Amino acid sequence: MTLRAKPRIKVCGLTRVEDVQAAVAAGVDAIGLVFYADSPRHVTIAQAKVLCQAIPPFVTIVGLFVNASRAEVHRVIEEVPLNLLQFHGDETVDQCEGFGLPYLRAARVRPGVDLLEFASQFPSARALLLDTWTPAFGGSGESFDWSLVPSSCPLPVILSGGLHPDNVAAAIRQVQPVAVDVSSGVESAKGIKDADKIRAFVEAVRGT
Numbered sequence: 037m038t039l040r041a042k043p044r045i046k047v048c049g050l051t052r053v054e055d056v057q058a059a060v061a062a063g064v065d066a067i068g069l070v071f072y073a074d075s076p077r078h079v080t081i082a083q084a085k086v087l088c089q090a091i092p093p094f095v096t097i098v099g100l101f102v103n104a105s106r107a108e109v110h111r112v113i114e115e116v117p118l119n120l121l122q123f124h125g126d127e128t129v130d131q132c133e134g135f136g137l138p139y140l141r142a143a144r145v146r147p148g149v150d151l152l153e154f155a156s157q158f159p160s161a162r163a164l165l166l167d168t169w170t171p172a173f174g175g176s177g178e179s180f181d182w183s184l185v186p187s188s189c190p191l192p193v194i195l196s197g198g199l200h201p202d203n204v205a206a207a208i209r210q211v212q213p214v215a216v217d218v219s220s221g222v223e224s225a226k227g228i229k230d231a232d233k234i235r236a237f238v239e240a241v242r243g244t
């Protein structure tokens with residue numbers, strides 16, 4: 037019998053200390069902070085520093101960027117204790133590398149996108165994060181057709197896009213990702229997380 041670890045859990049787009057505390061109490065593995073000004077979940081460097089004070093050791097702090105300049109990414113890294121970068125725009129491999137931190141590369145999925153070819157462009161990525169294609173880059177709350185995920189991928193797969201407590205177990209059974217990432221599905225409003233939904237999401241993942 038093959039033993040498979042439960043997928044890790046990242047909750048993204050937190051803007052309030054109480055939401056960080058709720059996510060940590062629920063047992064999430066990673067917290068995502070959005071440094072993309074057009075997102076309703078955007079945080080400033082000053083806000084991010086306050087949120088990070090509520091994140092204990094061994095919970096990974098992920099900084100999400102969309103087509104940011106190198107200077108912007110450096111500015112954030114210098115001030116906020118990020119462990120991992122998430123590039124969610126049109127970044128090339130050169131734009132993801134060289135920050136001295138590991139990175140996740142997001143692929144926006146829709147029919148016709150060649151995920152294997154996309155993954156092959158980012159051999160240095162720690163994982164491929166699959167999200168639903170949307171003109172707004174992400175955080176839409178929409179899921180995509182999970183059958184588009186190749187059964188074998190050169191990078192570990194993190195599944196996101198429209199996950200919520202009632203569909204995440206089915207998603208995990210079908211895609212078998214190393215981790216899942218959720219934003220809209222645990223919110224009461226954009227950028228405002230719901231502690232009950234976070235707990236239900238974590239329980240659903242742990243029950244798989």
Ligand SMILES: O=C(O)c1ccccc1N[C@@H]1O[C@H](COP(=O)(O)O)[C@@H](O)[C@H]1O
Nearest residue numbers: 048075173174175177196197198219220
């Ligand atoms: O959260 C955002 O506002 C956001 C903005 C731009 C790019 C990505 C964003 N979030 C990421 O989107 C996916 C899916 O989110 P959802 O659960 O469907 O709302 C997730 O990886 C977030 O990290």
